[in-house]
Amino acid sequence: MSTSFLYGFHAVTVRLKTAPESILEIHLDASRRDARMRGFADRAREAGIKLVDSDDDRLSKMSGGPRHQGVVARVNPVKQRHSLDEVLEEVEAAKLDTALVLVLDGVTDPHNLGACLRVADGAGAQAVIAPTDHAVGLNATVAKVASGAAESVPYLMVTNLARALNEMKERGVRIIGASDDATQTLYDVDLTGPVALVLGAEGPGMRQLTRKTCDELVSIPMAGAVESLNVSVAAAVLLYEARRQRMKAKPA
Structure with a gap:
């Protein structure tokens, strides 16, 4: 099963809500300690998700660009729910x-x-x-x-x-x-x-x-x-x- 990356607070938060079992790990910008990042990390820990501290270069490589907001999740594909x-x-x-x-x-x-x-x-x-x-x-x-x-x-x-x-x-x-x-x-x-x-x-x-x-x-x-x-x-x-x-x- 091939994995892929989701990035940004909104996209990863929705996956946390809808299919947390599909998230293998979430990489977070280790330099960010603001309230938004702390709250997000707390929700991820509550869901039992592995958190990995990463730097901006690694996050940019995984997401394909700089617009990751400090949050990148490695995920399994979610089975299409509907025909x-x-x-x-x-x-x-x-x-x-x-x-x-x-x-x-x-x-x-x-x-x-x-x-x-x-x-x-x-x-x-x-x-x-x-x-x-x-x-x-x-x-x-x-x-x-x-x-x-x-x-x-x-x-x-x-x-x-x-x-x-x-x-x-x-x-x-x-x-x-x-x-x-x-x-x-x-x-x-x-x-x-x-x-x-x-x-x-x-x-x-x-x-x-x-x-x-x-x-x-x-x-x-x-x-x-x-x-x-x-x-x-x-x-x-x-x-x-x-x-x-x-x-x-x-x-x-």
């Missing part, structure tokens, strides 16, 4: 909300993926879906940027994205893609029912087959000089509009 079917079945069984899924077609930048996962968690999306090809997987950078959301939101990589979209359609989920040339905006469509919101990579956008599989296309109105938004910002606009509509539609 797409399981996610949708849980949503249907809970009856607390309708399905809200974010689909990323061709996002390869780990910073963008991490930000999208964080937004998805905040907006209450039940999963983020991406193709196994031409997409970034979960890594230490993704986990750091996601600030814990990489542990809380299932990130499902599927071999055939169009097939996964059609499977969601069979369950009554509307597939709504974001496209700059769409004739209607996201404010013109009803997002209160089960929906999957699809975003393509910056520049090329969605692949043609993905676009054809969508039930509807919507645009985000752009009133300034720039033509488009960063994919994580666009995800936030779409997901929070869906959340706003759902909150408004709920009976008092």
Whole structure:
């Protein structure tokens, strides 16, 4: 079983809460003795985790850069907790909300993926879906940027994205893609029912087959000089509009 590294307070703290058994050891900056570091170390000791004093050079080598905040954990991979079917079945069984899924077609930048996962968690999306090809997987950078959301939101990589979209359609989920040339905006469509919101990579956008599989296309109105938004910002606009509509539609 191959190990990997998580770094930063948020990412490692969430792993401590959700899967402490997967943490082999946590390396801490021996020069830091502030209240935040002391509190973190106390929580790790309570969980029975081995703590190792390290210097900045070693932490930077393990994390791949200087933005580790003095905390790097060596971890075993956590088994994927959900399949797409399981996610949708849980949503249907809970009856607390309708399905809200974010689909990323061709996002390869780990910073963008991490930000999208964080937004998805905040907006209450039940999963983020991406193709196994031409997409970034979960890594230490993704986990750091996601600030814990990489542990809380299932990130499902599927071999055939169009097939996964059609499977969601069979369950009554509307597939709504974001496209700059769409004739209607996201404010013109009803997002209160089960929906999957699809975003393509910056520049090329969605692949043609993905676009054809969508039930509807919507645009985000752009009133300034720039033509488009960063994919994580666009995800936030779409997901929070869906959340706003759902909150408004709920009976008092």
